[in-house]
Amino acid sequence: xxxxxxxxxxxxxxxxxxxxxxxxxxxxxxxxxxxxxxxxxxxxxxxxxxxxxxxxxxxxxxxxxxxxxxxxxxxxxxxxxxxxxxxxxxxxxxxxxxxxxxxxxxxxxxxxxxxxxxxxxxxxxxxxxxxxxxxxxxxxxxxxxxxxxxxxxxxxxxxxxxxxxxxxxxxxxxxxxxxxxxxxxxxxxxxxxxxxxxxxxxxxxxxxxxxxxxxxxxxxxxxxxxxxxxxxxxxxxxxxxxxxxxxxxxxxxxxxxxxxxxxxxxxxxxxxxxxxxxxxxxxxxxxxxxxxxxxxxxxxxxxxxxxxxxxxxxxxxxxxxxxxxxxxxxxxxxxxxxxxxxxxxxxxxxxxxxxxxxxxxxxx
Amino acid sequence: xxxxxxxxxxxxxxxxxxxxxxxxxxxxxxxxxxxxxxxxxxxxxxxxxxxxxxxxxxxxxxxxxxxxxxxxx
Numbered sequence: 001x002x003x004x005x006x007x008x009x010x011x012x013x014x015x016x017x018x019x020x021x022x023x024x025x026x027x028x029x030x031x032x033x034x035x036x037x038x039x040x041x042x043x044x045x046x047x048x049x050x051x052x053x054x055x056x057x058x059x060x061x062x063x064x065x066x067x068x069x070x071x072x073x074x075x076x077x078x079x080x081x082x083x084x085x086x087x088x089x090x091x092x093x094x095x096x097x098x099x100x101x102x103x104x105x106x107x108x109x110x111x112x113x114x115x116x117x118x119x120x121x122x123x124x125x126x127x128x129x130x131x132x133x134x135x136x137x138x139x140x141x142x143x144x145x146x147x148x149x150x151x152x153x154x155x156x157x158x159x160x161x162x163x164x165x166x167x168x169x170x171x172x173x174x175x176x177x178x179x180x181x182x183x184x185x186x187x188x189x190x191x192x193x194x195x196x197x198x199x200x201x202x203x204x205x206x207x208x209x210x211x212x213x214x215x216x217x218x219x220x221x222x223x224x225x226x227x228x229x230x231x232x233x234x235x236x237x238x239x240x241x242x243x244x245x246x247x248x249x250x251x252x253x254x255x256x257x258x259x260x261x262x263x264x265x266x267x268x269x270x271x272x273x274x275x276x277x278x279x280x281x282x283x284x285x286x287x288x289x290x291x292x293x294x295x296x297x298x299x300x301x302x303x304x305x306x307x308x309x310x311x312x313x314x315x316x317x318x319x320x321x322x323x324x325x326x327x328x329x330x331x332x333x334x335x336x337x338x339x340x341x342x343x344x345x346x347x348x349x350x351x352x353x354x355x356x357x358x359x360x361x362x363x364x
Numbered sequence: 365x366x367x368x369x370x371x372x373x374x375x376x377x378x379x380x381x382x383x384x385x386x387x388x389x390x391x392x393x394x395x396x397x398x399x400x401x402x403x404x405x406x407x408x409x410x411x412x413x414x415x416x417x418x419x420x421x422x423x424x425x426x427x428x429x430x431x432x433x434x435x436x437x
Contacts (some may be wrong), residue, residue, distance in 0.1 A: 145379070148382060155375055231378060239379065239383065241382075243412060248403075298378055313377075
């Protein structure tokens with residue numbers, strides 16, 4: 001374990017983690033996940049929200065075991081390496097809303113930063129305006145950071161606070177494995193409490209145990225190596241440090257090679273899986289997303305890994321992502337392959353306004 | 365007179381510990397800067413940054429999971 005630990009905290013850590021994520025994500029698609037969606041924290045938050053009835057979009061309902069695995073893998077790594085530290089207190093309600101808005105933005109693009117890079121590796125050129133938007137959002141976040149923005153300090157708290165997220169993850173695993181059903185209504189539609197899509201992206205998934213195993217492996221490696229797709233750009237610009245960026249580059253190349261090998265590469269803008277070609281909205285959605293992640297201190301994956309370490313502020317952000325995904329569908333804010341919804345502009349403007357107020361007013 | 369600058373980054377999220385350290389090192393130019401963090405990720409991030417900018421860093425583990433990074437040039 002020690003040699004692995006040393007490797008993961010070295011300069012090779014993010015590279016190894018990114019490369020493995022790229023390959024495993026491509027394999028998950030081959031085994032049944034939607035196209036270019038081996039791992040997408042925003043999409044998976046949406047699917048979990050649907051499975052739990054927080055929205056009723058029938059095509060996106062499934063408790064994604066990858067997310068459960070992320071939390072569990074991070075817990076295992078944190079405990080193994082003595083980094084499980086329950087903590088709380090850094091503007092949690094602001095982080096909850098940042099989580100919500102980050103996913104609203106991501107669902108306009110139809111992907112979180114992880115999926116943006118995976119879409120690029122699958123030949124989906126619509127990822128380019130998305131990634132440019134992500135960079136733009138991060139740069140805007142850095143403006144606030146340089147002006148003294150801070151969500152404040154966390155502090156150590158009793159153990160139960162840190163264990164909430166791991167227990168919730170296990171609860172979700174139980175729900176997806178045992179699939180409790182209360183029957184059907186008069187029209188023959190399932191009434192829950194846990195929903196499973198019969199068609200659409202929610203019905204497309206790799207075998208449960210494989211998804212879970214991949215999530216655990218990724219969660220373990222990413223916790224230790226501090227892999228973060230937003231930190232990658234943030235640190236390169238702010239600190240001239242490419243440590244995390246190397247990991248993202250490794251992810252893109254590894255996924256590209258894997259997609260080519262698996263016959264999953266299709267170059268172009270049109271007819272890409274679970275994607276639309278409206279560059280303006282791909283860009284704008286990710287500006288909002290990138291800004292929200294930057295203000296919260298990390299990408300959606302990193303927030304989940306931190307929640308597995310006992311960081312309850314990151315846990316609140318992660319829960320905000322699921323709730324935000326529910327709102328995104330109930331309020332028709334999310335895009336579809338046909339394009340952005342008529343409310344996308346309002347959603348982006350409201351989200352940016354919130355993030356800018358937070359960025360300008362929150363100081364330590 | 366104690367010429368040490370102390371950067372207290374305990375409880376702060378990425379990238380603040382590294383960013384505050386960078387600012388302190390740039391302002392100091394040389395001498396001794398002490399950085400306090402309370403998690404391993406910040407410890408590793410700050411150490412890496414400090415080493416890259418040509419300062420020497422030694423890490424002392426204190427009570428309560430706090431790390432004191434002593435940066436000298």
